Amino acid sequence: MEDPHKLSKVAECLYRNGHGTYFALLKVGGKQIKRSLKTEDAALARRRLAEFRTKAHVGGGKSSLRNRVRVLSERYARVADVRTS
Numbered sequence: 001m002e003d004p005h006k007l008s009k010v011a012e013c014l015y016r017n018g019h020g021t022y023f024a025l026l027k028v029g030g031k032q033i034k035r036s037l038k039t040e041d042a043a044l045a046r047r048r049l050a051e052f053r054t055k056a057h058v059g060g061g062k063s064s065l066r067n068r069v070r071v072l073s074e075r076y077a078r079v080a081d082v083r084t085s
Contacts, residue, residue: 010042014049024049028056029067 004018007025015023022037022045033056037048 011046013053014045016045022049024052026053026056 007015007017007023010016010022013024013026015025017023020040022039022042024033024035024037026033035052037045037052039045039048
């Protein structure tokens, strides 16, 4: 019997456990994120993976918020430096 906790790679960032449930495994901001896609259907899992990737990279999570604040503060510093020169 296959270990239900072991993940088998199905596609890039897409894995399936022994029960047949699909998982997303991404690296965002240097941290690995694992989320259940809560489906046993491959096509639905791929759609949910695409949605999860978009949210994780664009605006989901604390690390992306910190990243946005860092980028904006760097932009502000450059603009302020140009104005004072």
